[in-house]
Amino acid sequence: MGISNQDIENMKIKYPTLEYVEQENTGVFSGEVLLNHMYDGVRMTGKFNVDIIVPREFPLALPVVKELSNRIDKTYPHQYTGGYLCLASDLDLKMHFSRDKDISSFVDKYVIPYFYTYRFFEEYGVYPYGERSHGTMGDLEYLKDLLNVKEWEQVFDIMVFIIKFTYRGHMLCPCGSGKRIRNCHGRILSQMVDAGLREDCIEIMIELRKVYGKG
Amino acid sequence: MNSKRVREQDVLKLIEGLDITPTMYKNATEKYTAVGTYLQEQELECEIFPQGSFSLGTVIRPYREAKEADYDLDFICCLNEDKNLTSARYVKNIVKEKLCNSEVYKSRLEPTEWDKCWTIKYAEVNGVGFNIDIVPAVPESDEVIRELMARNLCRNDADLAVAITDKRGAAYYWVTSNPHAYKNWFESINRPFLEFNREVRRRVLLEKSRTVYNSIEEIPEGMERSALQRVIQILKHHRDVYYCRSRNEKLKPTSAIITTICTEIAQGLNPTLEVFELLQAIVNDFEIYGKNQILTEEQFTRQFENKTIIQKRNGRWYIMNPVNPMDNLADSWNSEPKKAEMFFTWVKAIKRDYLESLQYEDNDFVALLENNFGSDYVKKSIDVKKYANIAPQIIVSTPKPWRR
Secondary structure, X not given: OOOOHHHHHHHHHHOOOEEEEEEOOEEEEEEEEEEEEEEOOEEEEEEEEEEXXXXXXXXXXXXXXXXXXXXXXXXXXXXXHHHEEOOOOHHHHHHHHHHOOOHHHHHHHHHHXXXXXXXXXXXXXXXXXXXOOOHHHHHHHHHHHHHOOOOHHHHHHHHHHHHHOOOOOOOEOOOOOOOEHHHOOHHXXXXXXXXXXXXXXXXXXXXXXXXXXXX | OOOHHHHHHHHHHHHHOOOOOHHHHHHHHHXXXXXXXXXXXXXXXXXXXEEOHHHHOOOOOOEEOOEEOOEEEEEEEEEOOOHHHOOHHHHHHHHHHHHHOOHHHHHHEOOOOOOOXXXXXXXXXXXXXXXXXXXXXXXXXHHHHHHHHHOOOOHHHHHOOEEEEEEEOOEEEXXXXXXXXXXXXXXXXXXXXXXXXXXXXXXXHHHHOOXXXXXXXXXXXXXXXXXXXXXXXXXXXXXXXXXXXXXXXXXXXXXXXXXXXXXXXXXXXXXXXOHHHHHHHHHHHHHHHHHHHOOOHHHHHHHOOOOOOOEEEOOEEEOEEOOEEEEEOOHHHHHOHHHHHHHHHHHHHHHHHHHHHHHOOHHHHHHHHHHHHOHHHHHHHOXXXXXXXXXXXXXXXXXXXXXO
């Protein structure tokens, strides 16, 4: 658990401007992230001073990123107090780390795109690849995208299935397609369970009950 | 870091590359004259003349669906008919009917009927095509001319007014327009800007277009560009890209608004200003007008007594058409207040992209050029190598930001 030497090496190669330090059993990559990236023909540049904090319990606990130079406008909605960045839905991050624990790839896939989004928003007032609603709704939106289903009911049924998880490949898929699980959402459901999303599904359910009442 | 001067020259080069070429100008002039001659032969008494950006020398290649598109050039086809003895429906359709009598025009005519014009499509020359939009019209009625004069438009200008047709749903209406008077108004203000350094500019143009012009005298005035005309082109192009990226194309300020306010502002300025100095002055004024959003009308008038080009009166925006006192160019800002709000946000973006960026690091500057003009076009038009430019990496995943 925690950060591996390989992680530190990979970061040194890919992000040489970030220095690794250990603080109270926590690994921190600290320094400047250079943005010079293109998406859909639009190029964004910029410099951001960050601390990428990798907790000792990683990957069970997720890394967090803090922007230190006040480069992100206070009114930008996708940040927590204290300069911490809302990179993506926690479910999204858990799924990512269950497949790939390399920190440099986390920077490639979440930190850089976050700063790109921020700069694009600063320039044009819109999000280049969309945004999520805050809170539980954003988690649900992520699940809907991940499962590639059209109806909220399908997301709900799949969450119930994950909570009760008794996987048999020949069972009918909870998405309601009429196909067997193994020929439908089987793989993604296993990945979700492996990534520890069962706990999140329970939390989402409890939250939904609170908001919409019983029934 | 490259000097401000080098950067300005590069931006100008890129803008010039989106302007109509001398060949296309010549070609378009021949084509619209031919349409006029043809319609006369068809016994449709009419006069055909350019209006809008082609007549003002502010043409810029349109940017549609995130790419540069064909040029649209507008021409009024003014029939020698009494407005009171004809109808908008007849005027609009007789022009099409006559055009369709020719196999050539019939095949070039776009089947869609636009609200105000017919479009004749011309083939591409060097990969760039152009459309000639024919706007049918008749001279304005005495009644409307009197009304214009009653609202303080001078007789000479009022007499030049035309009535163009406007199709809404199945019905046709008349709308007053005055491209001749507008051109006169624009030229009177542009004249000193055009005269400044004129010979030098004409000589440069000749050198660049030796295949089209044999001597300096052959260069038509319509191909010359003053600092004011360049500023208008810069703003129009930036607007097209910016509103497209912001996914708000419906809120774009019209070219008429941009041209009018720039020209009005330029009226009080020194005609020897260079393009970027003029741009700075105009953008400064735009920013002042932006204060209309936070100050009360009374506060604004008190603080900026002589800033009357964009006005807010009783909560309504006004940008008066200089040749039609009955036409408020900002009418749609009142029905759609987001338009005004976004206009002033756009102003900030122009300032950042074309004025502040001149001080940025090379890499950031090139990125801005690429975003505003497309990276392929930038690479082929200017020497990018002189900038310390690092090729960008591609974004590999697109997580959506979220908050607990």
